[in-house]
Amino acid sequence: MFVKQMNFPANHVPKNYRNALPVQERNAPSKLMQPKLCSVTVNPTRMPTLRFHVGANRKLDATVKALDSFLGQALDDRLAKISSLETKHEDGEGAEPLIDVLLLNKKSDDIRLTLDRDTMKALLLDMYVAGTQTTAALLEWSVAELLANPHVLKKLTTEIRTIVKDKQVITNDELDQIEYLKAVVTEAARLHPPGPVLSTRITTEDVNVMGYDIAKGTRVYINAWAIGRDPKVWDRPNEFMPERFMGDSISFLKHDFKLLTFGAGRRGCSGKTFALAVIEHFIANMLCKFDLVLPDGVTKDDVDLTETIGLSNRPKFPLLALVKPRT
Numbered sequence: 001m002f003v004k005q006m007n008f009p010a011n012h013v014p015k016n017y018r019n020a021l022p023v024q025e026r027n028a029p030s031k032l033m034q035p036k037l038c039s040v041t042v043n044p045t046r047m048p049t050l051r052f053h054v055g056a057n058r059k060l061d062a063t064v065k066a067l068d069s070f071l072g073q074a075l076d077d078r079l080a081k082i083s084s085l086e087t088k089h090e091d092g093e094g095a096e097p098l099i100d101v102l103l104l105n106k107k108s109d110d111i112r113l114t115l116d117r118d119t120m121k122a123l124l125l126d127m128y129v130a131g132t133q134t135t136a137a138l139l140e141w142s143v144a145e146l147l148a149n150p151h152v153l154k155k156l157t158t159e160i161r162t163i164v165k166d167k168q169v170i171t172n173d174e175l176d177q178i179e180y181l182k183a184v185v186t187e188a189a190r191l192h193p194p195g196p197v198l199s200t201r202i203t204t205e206d207v208n209v210m211g212y213d214i215a216k217g218t219r220v221y222i223n224a225w226a227i228g229r230d231p232k233v234w235d236r237p238n239e240f241m242p243e244r245f246m247g248d249s250i251s252f253l254k255h256d257f258k259l260l261t262f263g264a265g266r267r268g269c270s271g272k273t274f275a276l277a278v279i280e281h282f283i284a285n286m287l288c289k290f291d292l293v294l295p296d297g298v299t300k301d302d303v304d305l306t307e308t309i310g311l312s313n314r315p316k317f318p319l320l321a322l323v324k325p326r327t
């Protein structure tokens, strides 16, 4: 790719940016393992682009402080709870929560996590900010498109029930076999990327892209939404046709610049495998045990697929759907 991710200029590294720490400090054992928790230091980063908006940086500071304190509290609460448990998982949870993995500085065969408190907060923030709304939006779009396209819903339901049969729990092995489900989610993601514009890049050298000269240092915005509906790239681009991805070599796991719902390159989405697994598990389980239907008197043509305009893309009107126990 011609356009690379912006780096901080050497003299402008925010002070709380972990990699800016001397190597020794970076590798020091986590303070969290000490009995007394370290205090939280907030060092919000000012955004130069906001300096023209009166009060914006002040609001940013307040938001950063509030978030920092919320995340710090979440870590403290969980640590207190873990210490009060005699054995792990005594609180009835089957799988180990991410927060415990971070707090307990888990050691496994091939990975040793040495995380300080700020890094743990950043990881939790990543999960919540980057991972929740986006996943929920793509799930909502996938279900909305299924309701607006009953022939696709019928085909998918049949395929899922044929593969899963009467099993109570759907495993990844079954999920891997339901090729049409992956095609449905990929098609929903092409038409309705939850983040229509990718993270900003800055060119690191003069480049020419398809006849356009782009000077070094140009801020580049990539419109994933428009690329996903480009008629030069896609046949009948505005139609929901999961079949286009059946047996196709294009998939999110293979990095194709036609399909940028999860971005690309080194700053591409690090949670895409997780997000796709969550969405596929949800839909497979739902359609296995329930019939997905529209409320009485509502037809497929009434499903409103209008998108919100902005940095995130969700249905403008929340989806109303019903599930009934499988007939």
Ligand code: HEM
Pocket: 126, 127, 130, 131, 132, 134, 135, 136, 138, 193, 194, 195, 197, 198, 199, 200, 260, 261, 262, 263, 264, 265, 266, 267, 268, 269, 270, 271, 272, 274, 275, 276
């Ligand atoms: C359907 C769900 C999701 C969508 C559509 C999505 C989309 C994106 C997009 C478009 C980017 C910017 C990529 C680029 O500019 O090249 C991104 C970045 C990111 N995503 Fe996701 N994401 C999803 C779910 C998740 C989840 C579940 C997590 C975490 C568990 C996550 C963590 C991140 C992180 C940490 C980044 C920043 C990566 C970096 O800058 O190095 N995302 N995501």
